[in-house]
Amino acid sequence: MGEPYDSFLLVSFGGPEGPADVMPFLENVLRGKNVPRERMLEVEAHYQHFGGVSPINAQNRTLIASLRAEFDAAGVDLPIYWGNRNWDPLLPDTLRQMAADGRRRALAFFTSAFSCYSGCRQYRENIAAAREEVGAGAPVVEKLRMCFNHPGFIEPNAQNVRTCLEQVPPERRGEALVLFTAHSIPLSMAENCRYEAQLNEASRLVAEGAGAPRWRLVYQSRSGPPHQPWLEPDVCDFLREEHARGGLNDVVILPIGFVSDHMEVMFDLDTEARDLCEELGVNMLRAPTVGTHPRFVSMIRELVTERIAGDEKPALGAFGPSHDVCPADCCLYTPRRP
Incomplete structure (x- = not known):
């Protein structure tokens, strides 16, 4: 021991x-x-x-x-x-x-x-x-x-989304869209980890806990060169496309990939995404991260x-608890150079 x-x-x-x-x-x-x-x-x-x-x-x-x-x-x-x-x-x-x-x-x-x-x-x-x-x-x-699937992470996130949805007028609440955002990463990084799968599972669990029937996982804060493929869609690109399709009146954005409201949340969401929503005439509510909940x-x-x-390890959903000790090849990443 x-x-x-x-x-x-x-x-x-x-x-x-x-x-x-x-x-x-x-x-x-x-x-x-x-x-x-x-x-x-x-x-x-x-x-x-x-x-x-x-x-x-x-x-x-x-x-x-x-x-x-x-x-x-x-x-x-x-x-x-x-x-x-x-x-x-x-x-x-x-x-x-x-x-x-x-x-x-x-x-x-x-x-x-x-x-x-x-x-x-x-x-x-x-x-x-x-x-x-x-x-x-x-x-x-x-x-x-x-x-990512611990009740202590899912439950406060669901509560924060639910609080935002309650601010949407009742007659529009059922059509409100919840966007879960996370930091985008290169596809070559995503291929050898469970990042995308864990994000989708956590988003599903939070949406279920918040009673949000309409939701989507999107990404933000990409920093690589334009020719390098990263996880998509970008949150602002998705907002533009969804608005163009019609029917986007209210959006709740939860930065599920972050545990605190730091710079990328403040700028990419509270500044850029909010400015875009105002331009499009979309009511945007931003749910806080878990922070110090x-x-x-x-x-x-x-x-x-x-x-x-050595107590029991609680975990919601189908994935079960994450491992304590990472395997030798866990999350390996070799950047692809042009």
Whole structure:
């Protein structure tokens, strides 16, 4: 069984916290990726539109505070650490601090509910690289299972969609369209993971829980070169096409692929998609992500206690619970170069 777990690590993407951080942050994010510089400058403008500050770090601080209260109430005696892939606090610095504190074995929650290279395997690679950088004494870090079909993820999302649908006039509610959005990824990445299948299953479960008969999974935030195929349709393209077909009066958009309302949600949905809906005369309601919803926070604690105690692993739908330990070839991705 090894040593007992002695710490909890929140692993996330990171984001700039001021205008001067934006370009260094984006260079970290895009290093080694086949992304046109024009796209990087475009994304920089998105961040500068909001003062150069991504909300993701503040949201993670709030989540950590909620988790601390949840852990304390449930008697989970684990200190909480936080490390990012792309910006302070960076994973090597966090693991160095954990080693200095005498931490030997941690459970990690990734701020991603779905399996793909970017959302799981790359974080595991980041942790492995950070452990190598820290060297002797670096703690062992084991990830918690993906939560895309956990009741603690599905139920708050369904509640958030249902709350939006209740704001649609009753006579139009049955025809309201629910769009579930997720970050698009290259098809070559999607081919060796269950990202698309998990997203469809989670969307189905949320739509069922919210009583939404009309729904569709769409994508957002594509960043690759135009000739490279990515998952489609794009949310704005779909809105235009659906409006052109007629009968689109009300749309509820839930960014199901995200666990917090960070920059891509704020710009791609709350700015671009909303502007488009206003132009088309479509009533758009945007459902919040799970964020720090109490049920989502308690779910993270449940993932910890099920691993420690070997408890039953709840999962909705037909997929069953995700694995604890990833197979060697899980979510492998080799970019296809032109």
